[in-house]
Amino acid sequence: MILVTGATGNVGSEAVRLLAARRHPTRALVRDPARASAVDGVEIAVGDFGRPDTLDAALCGVDTVVLVTPSVPEQEIAVIDSALRQGVRHIVKITNHKAAADSPVDRRRDHARIEAHLKATGLGHTLLAPNLYMQNLLAVAPAVKETAGFVMSAGDGRFGMIDARDVAATAAAVAAAPSGHAGRTYLLTGPELITFGDVARALTDVLGHPVAYRRISPDEHRAAMIRAGVPEPVAASNAQVFGLIAEGDAAWLSDDVASVTGERPRDLRTFLTEHVAAFRRAPGLGLTPPGRAPGYS
Numbered sequence: 001m002i003l004v005t006g007a008t009g010n011v012g013s014e015a016v017r018l019l020a021a022r023r024h025p026t027r028a029l030v031r032d033p034a035r036a037s038a039v040d041g042v043e044i045a046v047g048d049f050g051r052p053d054t055l056d057a058a059l060c061g062v063d064t065v066v067l068v069t070p071s072v073p074e075q076e077i078a079v080i081d082s083a084l085r086q087g088v089r090h091i092v093k094i095t096n097h098k099a100a101a102d103s104p105v106d107r108r109r110d111h112a113r114i115e116a117h118l119k120a121t122g123l124g125h126t127l128l129a130p131n132l133y134m135q136n137l138l139a140v141a142p143a144v145k146e147t148a149g150f151v152m153s154a155g156d157g158r159f160g161m162i163d164a165r166d167v168a169a170t171a172a173a174v175a176a177a178p179s180g181h182a183g184r185t186y187l188l189t190g191p192e193l194i195t196f197g198d199v200a201r202a203l204t205d206v207l208g209h210p211v212a213y214r215r216i217s218p219d220e221h222r223a224a225m226i227r228a229g230v231p232e233p234v235a236a237s238n239a240q241v242f243g244l245i246a247e248g249d250a251a252w253l254s255d256d257v258a259s260v261t262g263e264r265p266r267d268l269r270t271f272l273t274e275h276v277a278a279f280r281r282a283p284g285l286g287l288t289p290p291g292r293a294p295g296y297s
Contacts, residue, residue, distance in 0.1 A: 002175045003027045006068030008035045014168035049075035055082035064175045067093045076114045090124040090178035097129035126181040130167045130188040131160040134271040141278040149212030152196045153221035155246030160189030160253045166265040187254035206272045218243040
């Protein structure tokens with residue numbers, strides 16, 4: 001039995017779908033069963049990271065866990081400890097490629113803490129470290145609709161953006177045969193290094209009208225995200241990460257998706273073409289002034 005946490009999110013829901021399609025016994029861990037998608041052959045387990053008894057019940061009889069959370073150490077450590085109690089043999093964890101205890105980025109220190117705990121348990125494990133998610137571009141879709149542009153503080157930094165579905169496919173492939181991936185860390189990227197200028201040009205092509213990428217400073221970006229409703233700590237962390245991207249932090253590519261799944265990862269143009277409706281302005285609507293564009297979250 002394979003248990004997937006975060007089963008209502010982009011990675012988790014797709015991993016559940018793929019595992020079920022391949023007829024692997026699969027259980028989806030959710031907090032709210034009303035949000036769980038009905039997938040034939042998939043068990044739904046309701047669990048709360050703050051209640052170990054619910055996690056023990058969800059993990060009973062499970063061999064492998066695909067661990068996907070918002071990288072909150074207490075939550076992931078609770079799952080790991082429950083997995084240890086229930087005799088789970090392998091955990092596939094989504095992490096960060098630069099997780100380190102001394103990282104200047106909070107979320108990377110969090111991942112490092114979780115990884116250290118996981119390794120200390122002696123459980124079999126595989127780490128998956130994706131670059132930026134293409135699905136995060138949907139956060140700027142309202143700005144593209146309203147202003148024909150978006151703001152970002154990543155300068156001309158390049159990144160190997162990846163579709164969350166390809167991360168899920170890699171996780172599902174590892175979970176289906178974990179012994180061959182024990183102790184490995186896979187770096188997950190799309191097929192090309194791009195910039196947000198490239199994103200604007202690709203949007204221009206698929207939408208048929210100019211889309212502008214408006215470069216702003218990390219401080220301006222942080223303020224814009226807060227105005228858009230992003231909590232201050234999250235906005236500060238996001239702005240910090242985008243500043244690092246501008247400095248080349250995400251300018252890396254890997255062939256690990258293809259080597260694990262046997263399939264080439266999706267490129268940016270494919271993703272935007274499939275999601276073009278999210279960025280397209282309704283006919284007859286005008287544009288709001290560019291200065292009112294919301295920030296990226």
